[in-house]
Amino acid sequence: MAETLPRACGACSLCCKLLPIAALDKPHDRWCVHCRPGAGGCTIYETRPEPCRSFSCHWLADASFGEHWFPQKAKMLVQVVTVQDANYDQFVDVHVERAAADPWRREPYIGDLERLAAYPRTLVRIFRGDRTFIVRPGETLEVKRA
Numbered sequence: 001m002a003e004t005l006p007r008a009c010g011a012c013s014l015c016c017k018l019l020p021i022a023a024l025d026k027p028h029d030r031w032c033v034h035c036r037p038g039a040g041g042c043t044i045y046e047t048r049p050e051p052c053r054s055f056s057c058h059w060l061a062d063a064s065f066g067e068h069w070f071p072q073k074a075k076m077l078v079q080v081v082t083v084q085d086a087n088y089d090q091f092v093d094v095h096v097e098r099a100a101a102d103p104w105r106r107e108p109y110i111g112d113l114e115r116l117a118a119y120p121r122t123l124v125r126i127f128r129g130d131r132t133f134i135v136r137p138g139e140t141l142e143v144k145r146a
């Protein structure tokens, strides 16, 4: 049975721009060649690669997540990833459009991110172009990518 999500993405498709998809040799923040934004989205939906199939947009999946996080409005996309890590149980990954003026640094976004970062064993990571940041309650750090 198909999963019923509390929201619909409509003509958003921003995931098909912001996420890096190695299987498609698609970098972060560039439209996938298979995407028709605003005109039906994925043109290879039935055969799209696994990372596209398993991707879950947090705004779509969590109705308690504010409307201001609608990706096309926020210019950001949030993905919560469960991990097996010595220090963390989940990563909250925020993928930001390079052309946007760092909306994650402003309210209401930074407050939401700091609240998420206060959850036990949760790491909030911001990806914008070739820069990566970590958000913790009361501070933001830029980190080098491995």
Ligand code: SF4
Pocket: 015, 016, 017, 021, 032, 033, 034, 035, 036, 041, 042, 043, 044, 045, 048, 049, 052
């Ligand atoms: S293959 Fe389809 S779902 Fe995956 S990024 Fe491209 S357009 Fe989006």
